[in-house]
Amino acid sequence: MAGLLHISASPREAASESLRIARVFTDTYQEVHPGDEVEHWDLWDGSLPSFADGAKAKMTVFGGGQPEGAEGLAWDAARRVFDRFDAAERLLFSVPMWNASVPYVLKQFIDVVSQPGWIFAVDPDSGYRHLLAGRDKKVAVIYTSAVWGPPLGPAFGSNFQSTFFNDWLRWTGLTDISEIRFHPTLTGDRDQARQRADATARDVAKSM
Numbered sequence: 001m002a003g004l005l006h007i008s009a010s011p012r013e014a015a016s017e018s019l020r021i022a023r024v025f026t027d028t029y030q031e032v033h034p035g036d037e038v039e040h041w042d043l044w045d046g047s048l049p050s051f052a053d054g055a056k057a058k059m060t061v062f063g064g065g066q067p068e069g070a071e072g073l074a075w076d077a078a079r080r081v082f083d084r085f086d087a088a089e090r091l092l093f094s095v096p097m098w099n100a101s102v103p104y105v106l107k108q109f110i111d112v113v114s115q116p117g118w119i120f121a122v123d124p125d126s127g128y129r130h131l132l133a134g135r136d137k138k139v140a141v142i143y144t145s146a147v148w149g150p151p152l153g154p155a156f157g158s159n160f161q162s163t164f165f166n167d168w169l170r171w172t173g174l175t176d177i178s179e180i181r182f183h184p185t186l187t188g189d190r191d192q193a194r195q196r197a198d199a200t201a202r203d204v205a206k207s208m
Contacts, residue, residue, distance in 0.1 A: 025204065085113055
């Protein structure tokens with residue numbers, strides 16, 4: 001698609017801070033790029049396939065085979081998810097922190113699309129080759145949390161949210177990444193944190 005694909009990992013609808021910030025972002029993006037399409041993809045909408053048979057298909061492909069039967073159907077379903085993701089020129093992810101990491105539905109998305117020949121190749125001598133590199137794709141990620149925050153100590157949790165997801169993005173070859181953060185913490189000023197996050201969202205949307 002020519003334009004922006006917003007991939008949401010939050011199921012909280014109007015109560016979600018990550019989705020609220022995403023609306024600020026997409027509104028600004030549409031003001032700056034009035035001719036571009038903006039598509040919203042809620043990962044909770046049932047569009048992600050189960051990947052039990054897909055995991056078997058993946059190993060069939062690794063072995064040089066062609067998935068058939070249930071494996072073939074799972075592989076085709078995973079390919080449709082990848083194609084929707086890969087078609088976007090610009091990507092926005094809204095990622096709330098769940099238990100120090102990302103919501104499991106986002107991990108499901110990652111496991112579905114991260115396939116040999118689509119996301120990566122492997123050379124026995126040089127290692128991984130990142131197949132989405134050099135495509136001029138830009139990525140923005142909204143990271144939110146309620147308890148953990150950058151200035152706090154380990155008593156308030158750990159951040160495996162952005163460390164994990166940014167590492168995955170770079171592993172695919174997507175390295176033009178902008179972060180928008182909302183970490184007000186339990187005793188922080190939520191209004192000021194919202195204002196900072198909204199301002200960053202507008203700035204990043206203008207630069208996409």
